[in-house]
Amino acid sequence: MTSGTPYIIAADAADTKVSFSSTASIELPTATDEPLDTPTADGILLFQGNPSFAEKEVHDVYVLNDKGTAFELREDYMMRPFECVLTANAATRNVLKSFRLADGNPTGVIELLRGDFRAWGADGLLHLRSAAPADVHIYNVGGSPVAHLPALAGDRTLRLPAGIYLVKYKQTTIKIKL
Known part of the structure; x- marks a missing residue:
């Protein structure tokens, strides 16, 4: 794996544990002005993070609620250091104001992504x-x-x-x- 390169990690079971370790030191930025990646027009949600020690102001993102049960759309949000959010294109944001996870399976999102x-x-x-x-x-x-x-x-x-x-x-x- 290479630093700064996004990866998708999938497991066959919801209880699979994943651990990461590094033998090299990593220099983390104290702040970053880089904007979040622009979501694609196909309705896919992007998982994006704040890779710095400073808070970062972002707009139109899905944030995990305090209970950890649903992602809710926030127009203006201040990401904490190393926090992650989900982003989506305007079409998705217009119809999907929040979504939740139940038993590890998304509900309400699959129909939107595979809709006709x-x-x-x-x-x-x-x-x-x-x-x-x-x-x-x-x-x-x-x-x-x-x-x-x-x-x-x-x-x-x-x-x-x-x-x-x-x-x-x-x-x-x-x-x-x-």
Whole structure:
């Protein structure tokens, strides 16, 4: 393993213990101004840490609650030294305000990540992705229709004025801020 390189570690059983040891000394920064990595557009959550002895201000991150039972979305958060948080793209943050772990299995997240529809705002555009043809309705925050996309399948991008929109797909409505 190399310092500064991210690794994913997986185990077959929830009770598997992992230990790390080092024969070399490691120099830890007293503070870092490096921003957190930008999450990808595919809805994957990124596990990221503060590798310094100083607190670090971060925005739009999921933080483990005090009981250790759920990750909750925080707009503004001060990470403690060596603390870790989860980050996600805007589409995920719009529909997932918190999630919890039960018996080592995520609940509520898997359906979102493997869902057949996604909607998110980025760079002033509304992005839509549908795995199967279905009607998509877009409303402004006042409830007035903005667009109707019959039998949307695949990717579609719409340029809309800045604002808050409600995207309805089947029985799901997603709030998007552009």
